[in-house]
Structure formats: structure tokens, C-alpha cells
Ligand code: ADP
Ligand code: ASP
């Protein structure tokens with residue numbers, strides 16, 4: 001008999017029929033003698049709808065109130081699933097974040113889980129009851145409701161699994177595992193039987209939204225066995241493993257992309273010590289996170305400084321940069337939002353040279369211009385024009401032979 005945490009995403013909770021399907025799945029695990037704790041998302045599209053409603057009143061309104069509103073989506077689905085479980089003969093009890101409680105810090109809309117009191121959930125399990133917990137939400141020190149950032153129910157699932165020392169955390173979604181790239185963009189993408197935490201962390205941080213990055217961090221830190229599976233098709237899914245113990249590591253495990261970035265360039269800034277700090281300091285002070293940075297010095301003693309930020313921060317960044325441009329005597333400030341970042345990820349890169357040049361050659365052959373490049377030990381990212389996203393992903397998927405499984 002095992003203790004399993006199962007998280008069901010928005011599509012899996014998308015209608016009454018689907019919720020009843022989920023209830024039958026949970027009942028089947030429970031019927032086999034396992035203790036099951038369920039975490040759910042809001043119905044698909046609901047969180048977007050709620051945030052749009054909130055922003056229609058004041059887009060720059062209080063984030064505490066945004067959280068209060070957004071968290072209601074999950075309050076509905078926990079109740080619905082508990083009812084559906086009751087109907088198939090399983091005793092279930094629903095819990096919002098504060099009823100558990102799941103304690104977080106006070107950073108609204110991107111709160112971090114600090115502590116979970118799992119006592120009540122544990123005693124429910126021992127009494128044969130299935131607790132159904134609202135994902136994505138918690139409560140902070142002043143008793144305000146917080147949310148964990150978009151896709152945050154994954155993190156609730158893994159954090160509960162860690163707190164309960166569960167045997168496995170199963171993330172049920174609308175794909176049957178983690179693929180070499182988003183199957184919506186490359187239909188030839190292949191499901192991976194397993195992937196290392198390190199690679200999954202890179203893929204998630206570079207834009208693969210199949211798992212929220214914090215859930216992967218949590219799973220790695222607390223050594224929670226984590227599996228991604230389909231709600232609708234039976235199968236083994238993808239296991240996220242601590243170590244890849246295969247002798248033959250694939251060179252590239254996957255391709256991620258991120259449509260949420262915007263690029264800003266300040267050109268013709270006088271080249272002197274401290275200029276990078278002078279530009280990025282005020283951006284950081286405005287609480288804007290910078291992703292890629294490129295600086296190059298021209299022959300005329302002036303430098304061009306380019307960086308990317310999240311598109312949500314684009315307008316604010318542009319305001320800061322326009323002010324700074326004048327102060328620093330820059331020639332101009334240019335910007336673009338029609339860009340994407342495409343990244344190759346693989347632990348096998350460590351031991352192989354030439355991956356970057358192969359990537360750049362493949363993109364060039366497809367007529368795709370690279371605007372920015374950044375590399376780290378197990379990833380290479382490029383920024384390109386958004387219109388080439390699909391072409392770039394498919395070109396790289398083919399160039400690196402990702403549609404066929406590596407020889408065992
Ligand atoms: P849920 O609502 O269940 O949390 P999400 O939409 O957050 O589901 O995540 C599942 C989606 O992630 C898939 O439908 C797929 O389009 C997308 N995705 C992006 N990258 C990958 C990948 N490498 N493997 C599988 N799915 C991916
Ligand atoms: N409902 C939240 C969202 O849409 C959390 C989640 O689905 O994981 O972001």
C-alpha cells in the first residue's frame with residue numbers, strides 16, 4: 001500500500017464529465033488499497049477569466065485582491081471533485097489552501113510555500129478519506145490568501161508529497177508525459193520515459209510549461225519521485241529521476257521555447273566602467289527581472305547594450321530605459337516584443353563540443369536569423385523572430401534526431 005499525491009490540471013477538471021472521470025480514476029487507486037491525496041487546478045480557462053475580470057477594474061490594482069479573486073477557481077473544483085468522489089462511493093473532503101493550512105510568504109501572485117501542516121490530511125488518509133486540496137493557493141502571515149504563480153498547482157502537489165513523504169507525486173495532465181518538445185508545436189515530438197531533474201529544471205525555466213519550475217525545484221530538493229502522466233490515456237508517463245544512470249546519455253533531451261520575452265536595446269552608450277550597473281541597477285530597483293544580456297563595444301568607444309525581460313514588464317522597462325537613455329547620453333533605445341527564445345537542453349552537452357555550431361548551421365539553413373545567444377553547461381538559447389518559432393523548433397528537432405529514440 002502506497003501513499004500517492006495526484007495532481008489534476010485544468011483540462012482534466014474542464015467539465016463535469018471530466019471531473020467524474022477523474023473521480024473514477026481516484027476511486028480505482030483508492031480501491032486498490034492506496035492512500036490518495038488529490039490536488040486540483042481550476043477548470044481550464046477559469047484563472048484567465050478571473051484575472052481578466054479583476055484587471056478590467058484596475059490593471060494595476062492590489063495584488064492581494066487579485067489573489068483573493070484568482071484563488072476562487074480552485075475552490076470550485078475541490079468541491080466538485082469531492083462531490084463526484086462521494087457519488088462513486090469514496091469518502092472525500094475538500095480543503096482550500098488556508099484550511100490545510102499551506103503557509104506561504106507574502107509575495108502575492110508569486111508566493112513561495114514555507115510550511116505545510118499535513119496532520120489533517122494524514123489523519124483523513126488513515127481514516128480512509130480522500131482529501132482534495134486546492135492547488136495554486138496558500139495563506140500568508142497576515143491571513144491573506146496568496147497564489148503561487150501561474151501553473152502553481154504543480155508546486156502544491158509536489159510540496160504536499162514532500163510534506164507527507166509520499167511514495168510518488170503524479171502530475172496528471174492532457175499529454176501522456178514530458179516530450180522532446182511541446183507536441184502542439186512539433187507533432188513528431190517523442191515522449192521521454194525519464195528525464196533528469198536537472199534537465200527538467202532547465203526545460204521548465206526556459207519555457208516548457210508542462211511543469212511549473214518551482215515544482216521541479218521542490219521535487220529535486222526533497223527527493224520526491226515525480227511522474228507526469230495523462231488523465232485520459234493509460235501509460236507509464238515520464239519519470240523525473242535524480243540521476244540518469246543510463247550509460248548512453250542522449251546529447252539533447254529536449255527543446256524549450258518561451259514566447260513571453262521582450263527585447264530592449266540601448267545603443268551608443270559611452271563605454272566606461274560601471275555602465276552595465278548604471279543601466280541594470282534601475283531596472284532591478286523597479287523589481288524587473290532581466291533574462292539574457294548582451295553587451296558589445298563598437299570601434300567608436302560606444303557600446304550597445306541589449307537584454308530581455310518578461311513581456312508583462314515590457315512597458316515598465318521601456319519607461320525606465322527611456323529616462324536612463326537621456327541621462328546616460330545614449331544614441332537611442334529600441335525594443336521588440338515579436339521575439340521568442342528557443343533553447344536546446346541536454347546533460348550530454350557537457351561532454352560534446354560542436355552542438356552550438358550545429359544548432360546555428362541548422363537555423364541558418366532554414367533562413368532563420370539569430371538576434372541573441374546565451375549558453376550554459378547544459379543549454380544553448382537563441383532569440384529569434386516570433387514568426388519563425390515553429391520552423392525553428394521543427395528544424396532543430398530534426399537536426400538533432402529527436403524524433404527517434406537513442407539506441408539503448
Ligand atoms: P495542466 O493544466 O494539466 O497543468 P498545462 O497546460 O499546464 O496542463 O501543461 C500541459 C501542456 O504543456 C501540454 O498540453 C503541452 O502543450 C505543453 N508542453 C510544453 N512543453 C512540453 C513538453 N516538453 N512535453 C509535454 N508537454 C509540453
Ligand atoms: N489555475 C492556476 C493557473 O491557471 C494554477 C494551475 O493550473 O496550476 O495558473
Ligand code: MG
Nearest residue numbers: 009151209210
Ligand atoms: Mg500546468
